[in-house]
Amino acid sequence: MLGSFSFAINIFFILLIGLLTSYEDVKKNRISNRYIALAVIIAFLTNVVDSFLEPAPAETKSLYLQTTLLNASVSFFVGMLLWKMQVWRAGDGKLFFAYSFLLPVSAYYYGFIPLFPSFAILINSLTPIFIILCLNVWVATSSSEKFEILKRTANLKSILYMLLSLISLQWMISIAFKYLSLDVTSSSYLSMLLLLLLSNSFQEMLYEISPPLVLLRLLLDSQFLSYAFLTQLLLPFLVFAIALAFITNLASFRFNERVKIAHLKPNMCCVERVARKGGFYVRVATAKKPLKLNYDGLTVDDIKKLKQMSREGKLKFDELVVKQTIPFAPFLFLGVLLTIILKGDVITYIKLLVI
Template sequence: MNLEIILILLSIITCIISTITDIKQEIIPNTLTFSMIIIGLIITTVNYIINNNLNINYYLFIILTFTFSYILWYLNVWAGGDVKLFTALACLLPPEIQNMVIYNIMGITIPIHNFIPLPITLILNSILLILPLLLLMITRTIFKKYTKKQILKITINKEILINTTKLSIVILLINLISQYILIDHILIKITLLFLLTIIINKLLKNNRITYTLIIPIILYSILTSKIIEISIIYCLCLMIKSIKIVFKNNIIKETLTTKQPINKLEEGMILRKPIKKDNQIIIKPQSHGLTKKEIQKIQQLKQTPKTILIQKSISFAPIILLGLITTITIGNLTLIINNLLQTIIL
């Protein structure tokens, strides 16, 4: 069996075991991750020595993966076990795996990769794949927080309609220019998009003029089969508006926060806010979570409320497993999404 296939199978098995333990026990065993780090390093290094082809990038990518995932751990994106799992996968996935051709569709080699190291691609893919779950959680919070009328006002909003109309005009102008002038470089297209957006914004300062252009734009898009593009632009403007509302009202924090009774605090739970005594902070929120001593300290405080705010924990190992399979079979999702956006909009 090919060495690369063995390493891929080991990576998948590691992620499956991590997923099971993370869901059931909310932990990724150190014995598993450290074992895979050692096994990956030994197998790959021995293979390099035998073939007299030492690839220094392999070791640099491991350090880079650990550093990048550690920074995200420090920012409370995931737990310490996830950092060790990503590092273990970096040890099991040498750069040579990225050059493997698995299959070919319509002349396109899959998986699609670029200069980004495979372990970093895995991290980026995992983050992208958790976004739909986070979006569902945020949507659930929004529906709890706002009434149907308020949500409808956000969806059918004057600002969104105006921005959609302006951006549609910009895209239509770029398409018109492209018919007479060949624009094949992405940076030129982005620059043109930026400049035309500024010009259209200045020309259409009066919103009444913009409103009169809405129906002609819709009719033109229907007649020229551009309705899908206009719909995508509208969804993009709606998404930007929604993101503004989410951040303005701290909905992400609210989504990832739960009230926990003092008597049910457990080791490893992460505080959302510092615990104070006589207006002085005695326990700060830490990435590693509460210790047994800190829990006892909280429970002994006389002025402590019955419940405190705790950061919700999301089992990230299943997402990493999905990210690994996606990275191996499809490739870099950021690259694929970028190419799709270029095709649709530009």
């Protein structure tokens, strides 16, 4: 609904912020908050304030504003969720939110999801990463590592439970948001996001309640077994399940390494946490009260603190597992550019070309 001038301003700042954050992330392994703040300010002025000034009916303005703010809110939540799940860093999550708020919702068309149009940016950003990781496996891993990754990825029991969970969640979402008239693909994408959220803390419960829910759905809504429904549900699911399992298992082989305390460097991302146990400090996977460090990117002071504690004999370890982080900013920039060019996500676009 934005005028062409405001739309052009948004695209200009997307290009500017994309170039600046990509350069900074590659060179310095960080994303400055000032770029995020700039994007949010411009987005507020154009997508919120200027939308009221456009010559359009009040209902159209209200719908545009609601969609914009809802999309921005969901994007912020998803960005922080993926940070908590250690898919990317906090700065990447904030940058995703900034792009989602800055890109007008009128730019989305193919695969449009009313609750979360910016899911297209997420798909378009993660797809190139998945391709690069596949090439990395082929070139950089040994035969035994390839076999182990494929074996873990092709865990039929886990995939079956994930599929049952997805079918039940998709049904619940379709009922809950019936007034939005979500198509199968849109509700499937939202189900995947919800599955990511719940599987972190409620995986066992989800796996227990999903089979009876699927049976109940079979009795009440047998049309979900139709060919059209299954093709729209299964294609996104297969991409989601295989990519998630593949990337998760690949990370344990190629993107984690042990670094001596003496060799730690600023901005290194720690996979482990440091927690007090008795009179000493130990390494743990998670901790309610970990030692206060910036685990997403160690600072100079953090490293000095760890080295001092090591010299004083307070640490029961001499190395930490750190993640070899991928600069996400360039991929997010590529993702938003693809979204603008394709007017949606690449998977939906390819499906339309094939069909």
